[in-house]
Amino acid sequence: MDKQPASSWSIHTRPEVIAKYEIFERVGSGAYADVYRARRISDGLTVALKEIFDYQSAFREIDALSILHGSPNVVAMHEYFWREDENAVIVLEFLRSDLSAVIRDAKRRKKNKGDGLSVGEIKRWMVQILNGVDACHRNLIVHRDLKPGNMLVGDDGVLKLADFGQARILMEPDVVATDENQLEEASREPPEVIPDYVNSSQGEQEVLSKDEYFRQVEELKAKQVVRYDDDTDKDSNVPDGDASCLATCTVSEMDDDFGRNSFAYDAADEEALDGGGEGLMTSCVGTRWFRPPELLYGSTVYGLEIDLWSLGCVFAELLSLEPLFPGVSDIDQISRVTNVLGNLDEEVWPGCVDLPDYKSISFAKVESPLGIEGCLPNHSGDVIALLKKLICYDPASRATAVELLNDKYFKEEPLPVPVSELYVPPAMSGPDEEDSPRKWDGYREMDSDSDFDGFGPVNVKPTSSGFTIEFP
Structure with a gap:
């Protein structure tokens, strides 16, 4: 399918939008979208209007949210507007805060000698996140950008996964329509959603072994048609953002913008997928601090497991109120992971x-890796064991979301607090928080112009395709 050119029109001039919604202030802005608070004229409901400038991001988000319609821990899409030669406008439920703000607020309170997050609160946040991830994975949707800033929180304490602009549907029901020129709103019936496990606030989770979980996934695959939407990766016309993914790079590829923003995108990597076989995906997705090793090493063949690593990083941040691997470049990111997990x-x-990219860059032998327990010295063995099920090199060894939901950690005292007891900060995290490192917003954490800043002398060896870099 051909890309639709972005319109220069303002959302305020769209007659089909302003006929149904009163638009207020802009509440968020990113690389490929702006978000506005609005009121639905028919009933006064407060909603979020997300105007998306990138065609492929809009298509992915609409597709994923249509499939996940009705999932209690995924943001709800009410309708969308999309004409040829115009940006897509998605109407979403309005949630005023996010998990990043929850962590930021807890850190501030702890700094002021108050309480941070209690164990019961952490457990409830995690149960909600796990329910949302499980809904995605049961529908074979890999989010590819799980982080606190993409986990929205309502006034009632309910957490919902959001921002599916980088999501990929690994398999899709063949009954789902894909009309990118939808004229006004989501008139198609939402596809049937695979039922979630019972919400933990209502009852026990169904216990499944990993083998049984993947057996059910394989059964689902047998009933569905493979969706190889490689073109949606190759044709994205807005950079995902920050860091270049670590690759066997040539000097010409290391330009002035290398490692400047918060997401990763490398046109050369995307071009390499062209003609490279079905099923390949770009490794340059997600936010660096939450990106798993397989993506940092350039893998284009991966699955749901990349979300599980990100999930582990979010869990660790809830526990410590600090990011687990706050790399300033992709190379630094790998170095930080290696220092914790070993070579x-x-x-x-x-x-x-x-x-x-495994053979392109090597580090000196890490004789005494810090380990997860070294990063979280004041936490119990059960917590560390749970984290190790997510923060591990081998993707096949990572626990599924439903396995984690059935872990004894969530069933032992102190139990997860009721959702109604969760404290929700008044607004999303912003760039001007006084204790915000480098004034980042939504994990816009990179301030280095080069992936090689701060490493001192390196050993560069020419190769037939570029060079290999060895770090001391």
């Missing part, structure tokens, strides 16, 4: 040597 080799991840 990546066949012993900890069979087959890792086949990753595209």
